[in-house]
Amino acid sequence: MADLELIHQLLTSAQTKILLFVLDGLGGLAVEPGGPTELEAAETPNLDRLAAEGMVGLHQPVGPGITPGSGPGHIGLFGYDAIRYQIGRGVLEALGVDFELQRTDLAARGNFCTVDREGSITDRRAGRIPTELCAELCAVLRQIELPGVELFVEPVREHRFLLVLRGTELTEGLADTDPGHTGVPALEVTATDPAAEPTATLVRRFVAEARELLAGREPANMITLRGFAKRPDWPLFPETFGLRSVAVAQYPMYRGVAKLVGMDSADVGPTRDDLFQTVARVWPDYDFAFVHVKEPDKAGEDGDFQRKVKVIEEIDAYIPAIVDLRPDVILVTGDHSTPAALRSHSWHPVPFLLRAATCRRDDADRFGERWCRGGEGGLCRSDDLMPLALAHAGRLAKFGA
Amino acid sequence: MADLELIHQLLTSAQTKILLFVLDGLGGLAVEPGGPTELEAAETPNLDRLAAEGMVGLHQPVGPGITPGSGPGHIGLFGYDAIRYQIGRGVLEALGVDFELQRTDLAARGNFCTVDREGSITDRRAGRIPTELCAELCAVLRQIELPGVELFVEPVREHRFLLVLRGTELTEGLADTDPGHTGVPALEVTATDPAAEPTATLVRRFVAEARELLAGREPANMITLRGFAKRPDWPLFPETFGLRSVAVAQYPMYRGVAKLVGMDSADVGPTRDDLFQTVARVWPDYDFAFVHVKEPDKAGEDGDFQRKVKVIEEIDAYIPAIVDLRPDVILVTGDHSTPAALRSHSWHPVPFLLRAATCRRDDADRFGERWCRGGEGGLCRSDDLMPLALAHAGRLAKFGA
16 A cells, blocks of 8 residues: 555544554564464563454565565554665664764765775675774774765774765765675776766765775775665655654664654663653653564574563563553554564564554454454555554545545 | 565575475365365365465455456466566467467467358357367468468467467557457458558458468358467566576466466476476476466366365375475465356465465464465465565565665
């Protein structure tokens, strides 16, 4: 679906509120044949009650068989077609370090790498240098000056950094310089679009100066750049859906994606108590809150089934605090599956529950993949969930007469 | 979905293999209220085990309510959007008689028909003349010579034949000459596209000479032509999905569709043992095998419920031979439903099972429509199955970061 224009046309005013609670990487897999998934194994009396009072289903983030990254996973939950609305790699990198991209900035993901005396890459990740060294080297690269352009070089983690060029004449349309394998030099900076030639010239100069500044600093004696992108000019979430919207997320990437589509972002401390206290604090001022917890995904990525079960159980204990805010619509789900059995994101459909006064209740009285499978929500797309939430919030008028 | 470009971009290398086993016309209907379908009635212990070990669902070949022919049915299973990728009637006819169409050939489906003294059609199928007579008449038409063009006229069955013009300057864009009803003459050969005028002139001459050669040979004293088409220039299956691919099919039509998308085709003898021995023989050389059995469809078209049950049971006995090949992904389904109760193809969703190590198991412990209905695969589109199979084969990288 994801017909944002249609949804926008159907908006009708209502004094209702929607809370989207994302447990990152929620979906899982059994570790033994016929056994439970992480969510099925977890004791979640509060989520179970919401499932019993509402409706459940499974959603597919991008499409059948497609494993989404964090960007597309959230873009889908926010109601956008994740294939049409793709976030450039450079922009994602900026979001991940809380860098406030301006509309005309050009961002790229950088890697420090190792080259031999002939200039061929011998290690695309420079031996995964410590983040502290990455920060030092970024400071070195900040010495570079380009005409008419302000430069930002920010460390990310290990060999990864963010490059941002700030100017008024910069364009997208530059090819990656990372060849994707070793034994060859970094690729030249080339414009894939003739209009990008002036920008390519600037970036070429940056790379040439970086090469000189890094010479002799093995293993980090060269850089590659990829995913050149500007902040996308998309329909904004608050306007599109008519919702004063706020993100409450402790990880930069997630509040970054929310800000990219125009949501406010709440200041939040580092603990779980901080997170839910912040939700309660900002709730009166908004119609829509996106609340994000990262731990289930991390446990899944670590391959730790039991820890994923445990963090889901711990998070369940905060559900009453959310219910106490009396959202008209509560939507609880994940942005994708991260089965501990696979130690990575996966393509498996993600369980969701939606609780509102207008739900047609299904048979599910627990929250988990096997109960969601037969639910009222069926097997839908991620971007179907926002229209559904709006409908249950009484915010969508009839289509046609 | 069917975003072939996206799937192609996400390909990642893996040493895994996929086996697609198509039981033609697998889906069915009960003959009495509440009774079983053919597949539900069949005793299929081996398919049941695969269903229990994997996931199940129902797929819709083209769209809800659309009854697919054999071409679109298979095109969908091969991961292509069956509405976007349509095989011209002439090309289908060529595939059905194992005619090797070259890229510049123009093919058409021909009918012998009966015309009266005024030239009006009195029988569009010439009384369904015997195939032997059709072959004789095709030999007669082969006498026709056209400048700069090589002609092929091949009998198909009864009144049906295949016309192929081989030349370098031929174009599509000719209208059918079959008026679709009796009482009027065959339509003139007309170009729907001005660029097709030279080709129309050639075909007009063929039709005029055919009229003369057939005069007096009632009931087959005239021809009509339709579905003028060239071999389509589509993305090829092996390149698109990164799979060395082979078809093992005993009917020309099915290996023809597979060859059209670039699969190899294995030589196979006429018996069922031949079929499965051939699969085992070619399996080491390929990453993907498409195995096709026709019998369930034929029993369905004959309206023979019990025979359809019986052939499904017989085919089930060969499943262990397939499992023994240790495919990483086994996908068993039909290209469409052919309920004996309807004696024809139908639009009803088609049961499928997918068995792989990464399946999230559902509750199905038998294979059949009623168990597939609540399965993890939901009610999906046919062209969703290839991305799903690729994902379970570990051949798709993450989308976005």
